[in-house]
Amino acid sequence: MRTPVTVLLTWSMKTLYPAVFLKPREERRLNAGHSWIFSNEIRDSLKSYTPGELVTVFSAQNQYLGVGYINPHSLIAVRLLTRTQTEINPGFIDHRINAALNLRERMFPDSRVYRLIFGESDGLPGIVVDRYDDICVIQSNTAGADQLIPWILDAIEKLVSPRGILIRRDSTSRDLESISRITHEVRGEVLETHTVVLHHLPMSFPVHTGQKTGLFLDQQDNYSRLSRYIQPGARVFDGFCYVGGWGLHALKYGADSVAFADTSGQALGYVEQNVSANRFSGKADLVQNDVRKALHSAISSGHEYDLVIIDPPAFIKSKKHLRNGIRAYEELNNLAMQILKPGGILVSCSCSYHLGSGEFLRIIARAASKTAREIKLLELCGQSRDHPVLPAMPETSYLKVGFLQIN
Numbered sequence: 367m368r369t370p371v372t373v374l375l376t377w378s379m380k381t382l383y384p385a386v387f388l389k390p391r392e393e394r395r396l397n398a399g400h401s402w403i404f405s406n407e408i409r410d411s412l413k414s415y416t417p418g419e420l421v422t423v424f425s426a427q428n429q430y431l432g433v434g435y436i437n438p439h440s441l442i443a444v445r446l447l448t449r450t451q452t453e454i455n456p457g458f459i460d461h462r463i464n465a466a467l468n469l470r471e472r473m474f475p476d477s478r479v480y481r482l483i484f485g486e487s488d489g490l491p492g493i494v495v496d497r498y499d500d501i502c503v504i505q506s507n508t509a510g511a512d513q514l515i516p517w518i519l520d521a522i523e524k525l526v527s528p529r530g531i532l533i534r535r536d537s538t539s540r541d542l543e544s545i546s547r548i549t550h551e552v553r554g555e556v557l558e559t560h561t562v563v564l565h566h567l568p569m570s571f572p573v574h575t576g577q578k579t580g581l582f583l584d585q586q587d588n589y590s591r592l593s594r595y596i597q598p599g600a601r602v603f604d605g606f607c608y609v610g611g612w613g614l615h616a617l618k619y620g621a622d623s624v625a626f627a628d629t630s631g632q633a634l635g636y637v638e639q640n641v642s643a644n645r646f647s648g649k650a651d652l653v654q655n656d657v658r659k660a661l662h663s664a665i666s667s668g669h670e671y672d673l674v675i676i677d678p679p680a681f682i683k684s685k686k687h688l689r690n691g692i693r694a695y696e697e698l699n700n701l702a703m704q705i706l707k708p709g710g711i712l713v714s715c716s717c718s719y720h721l722g723s724g725e726f727l728r729i730i731a732r733a734a735s736k737t738a739r740e741i742k743l744l745e746l747c748g749q750s751r752d753h754p755v756l757p758a759m760p761e762t763s764y765l766k767v768g769f770l771q772i773n
Contacts, residue, residue: 382453383420383433386410386444393425396432396446399758401486403434403444412438417545418509420447420454434491435510439544445491445510459517460524462489467525470497473751479562481583481752482526487762488754492539493518496579498562500529501554503579507539519553530554532573538683550574561643564611565590567618568643570636571609582611584717584749585677588767589615591747592673595711595769596620600672603627603664603705605657605698610637612675612713617646621673627653627660661701674702675713682718691718692729699733703772712741712770719764726766734772745769 392407405412409426415436423431423444433454434446447454466488470480482502483495492511495518496503502522506512515533522531533551540547561570564586573580589611596602596619603625604613613624626637634652641650653660657678664671676698682691699714706712716726723746734741748755749765756762 383422384415386415386421386423386436388423388425388431390426393429393431396423399756401432401434401446401491401756401759402442402761403446405438405441405443408443412436412443417543418511418513420510420513435508435513437509437543440508440542442542445486445508447489447491454514456517456520459490459514460521463495463518463521464525465489469754470752479564479583479586481750482522484753484762486759487756490514490518494579495522496581496583497526497528498560498573498580501556501560501573502526502528502531503556503573504531504533505537505579506533506535507537508543509545512545523553528554530556532556534579537578565615565618567614568640569609569611569614570639570643572632572636575632577608582608582677584753584765585611585715585767586752587750588747591745591769592616592713593619595673595713595744597672598622601625601670603661603671603674603702605660605674605676605702606678607637608633610640612677613637613650614640614644614646616673616675617641617644617649621649623649623651625651625653625660625664625671627655627657629654629656658698658701661698661705664705665701669705670707671705671710672707673711673713674706675715676702677713677715680716680718682720685720688720691721692725695721695726695729696733699730700736703734703737703739706772708773710772711744712768712772714768714770716766717764719761721766723766727768730768730770740773742771742773743768744771 387409388407389409415438417437421436422433432446432449434444436444466483474480478499482497483490483493485491492508494505531553536547558574559570560573571580592615598620599622601623602616602621605627607626607628613626616624634654681694682688747767
């Protein structure tokens, strides 16, 4: 651990933002690189602070720790924006977004479809920005992020020049901040249906009413990994398919047919549109049903597949959901294995941060033991490169994708 550097409390910083003092020894995690401060780590009452306002953070020994924004109504009371004595202004936001843009352009030199801002990993906690060619979608998840939106909008317009920007404030994360989910805001032109090209596949999706920001870009690196596992003529089951990201790539890499399963009629409508746009008509079976019920139906009908993908929503949204979530993942993997041919490939995903990689693999092992199947882990992958992980903040690493052979 690095040695903390004590910085004198100057009058300029005292007057720039209100001060917050931590309890003794609560700065250790921050000095190790974490950027969250929990409400029980703060010395004084939080009642005098306004949700989203900027504060200067000090240790109990007056060590300067950084500037962040505060929300007295949230368990995560302060999220640090910087550890240097810096004013948070439009220039600061420009610098953060320009640095993030430069990194994405290095990683994706031939694409303009990527996560441009990934919250804490890019020094802008509570903010997600996905770039979809000529539009951007911003998701604001905290009270402090809401306060920064005007500057973020201006910076994106200046640095990216999109045709339109959509600001979404509808995530469940806002409930934890005790802030309202409010109507979307649009700057420029953003239509409901937008089309991008991922790995040479045109893909249309709903922007205003779709899940998250419209697409799940955290899987785009993993989509291309399917090419290693698809054999010509393969039959594929794509569970929780949404607009068809996994299944479309399976067809691209040689699958003969894909069963796309999802509860949403809207999502399957986009699957049908994407299948047609990519000239895969006749190779798709659209199954509008709960995925568990669809799996049970396939088992009862004796259907077998060469490759099964299950990419569910997060079953474990907090620690209190851990036990039930583990049971749900185990049941789902067990059902998926029952429709796999011997030697088939299971692509099993979890986006639950509270489920670690070790427990994730143990769940799959228990599911296999109930079907007397032998499993081999071929790859364990995470989120795409445009979702960088901070080693000091395990919260920034959430996605687990296992590619397994089931004998």
